[in-house]
Amino acid sequence: DTGVSQDPRHKITKRGQNVTFRCDPISEHNRLYWYRQTLGQGPEFLTYFQNEAQLEKSRLLSDRFSAERPKGSFSTLEIQRTEQGDSAMYLCASSLRQGSNEQYFGPGTRLTVT
Amino acid sequence: GQQVMQIPQYQHVQEGEDFTTYCNSSTTLSNIQWYKQRPGGHPVFLIQLVKSGEVKKQKRLTFQFGEAKKNSSLHITATQTTDVGTYFCAGRRERDDKIIFGKGTRLHILP
Numbered sequence: 106d107t108g109v110s111q112d113p114r115h116k117i118t119k120r121g122q123n124v125t126f127r128c129d130p131i132s133e134h135n136r137l138y139w140y141r142q143t144l145g146q147g148p149e150f151l152t153y154f155q156n157e158a159q160l161e162k163s164r165l166l167s168d169r170f171s172a173e174r175p176k177g178s179f180s181t182l183e184i185q186r187t188e189q190g191d192s193a194m195y196l197c198a199s200s201l202r203q204g205s206n207e208q209y210f211g212p213g214t215r216l217t218v219t
Numbered sequence: 220g221q222q223v224m225q226i227p228q229y230q231h232v233q234e235g236e237d238f239t240t241y242c243n244s245s246t247t248l249s250n251i252q253w254y255k256q257r258p259g260g261h262p263v264f265l266i267q268l269v270k271s272g273e274v275k276k277q278k279r280l281t282f283q284f285g286e287a288k289k290n291s292s293l294h295i296t297a298t299q300t301t302d303v304g305t306y307f308c309a310g311r312r313e314r315d316d317k318i319i320f321g322k323g324t325r326l327h328i329l330p
Contacts, residue, residue: 138318145228146323147320147322207267210261211261212260
């Protein structure tokens with residue numbers, strides 16, 4: 106296992122379309138996080154899972170966003186009816202529950218909404 | 220809104236000079252982590268501090284956690300071109316266990 110992977114790396118979509126991103130965490134990690142990062146800002150927390158349970162969802166996340174982790178392994182993040190303001194880098198990170206809780210980030214999916 | 224403030228936003232230093240970035244939280248943190256993000260890259264974990272007043276060193280990097288567990292600093296001695304990037308602190312709020320990232324300090328090294 107070489108780390109956290111995300112797919113696709115880049116996505117260009119038209120306003121109003123739906124998009125779905127995938128994250129494959131490090132295999133033994135039971136915590137999975139989604140963040141959004143825009144230029145000049147730090148990662149902004151969106152949601153996190155412990156195994157298959159979604160334990161927290163940011164209040165900043167509108168109803169157009171949904172995330173799943175059906176088998177406690179990979180996760181998907183879907184954005185419905187995309188808006189230009191959704192353009193950002195979407196980062197996934199995973200960690201072990203115990204220990205240092207350090208988060209290992211994936212390379213991100215860069216979304217551009219035109 | 221942003222509850223973990225990080226300063227400065229940008230820092231330009233001559234190669235060989237020291238660099239410090241500061242992180243301040245409005246609320247007590249159970250721990251704080253530091254990450255480095257190279258241009259075009261993703262955040263990479265550097266260290267976690269847990270104890271009040273804790274100081275940790277990694278070669279030329281020194282990390283401190285304040286006595287009140289509300290602030291932290293990262294100091295780099297004798298910067299090198301490989302230190303270029305954005306340094307983020309990420310605090311875990313004690314009251315609700317949420318992780319809040321600072322906006323980062325972007326370090327640029329002048330040759």
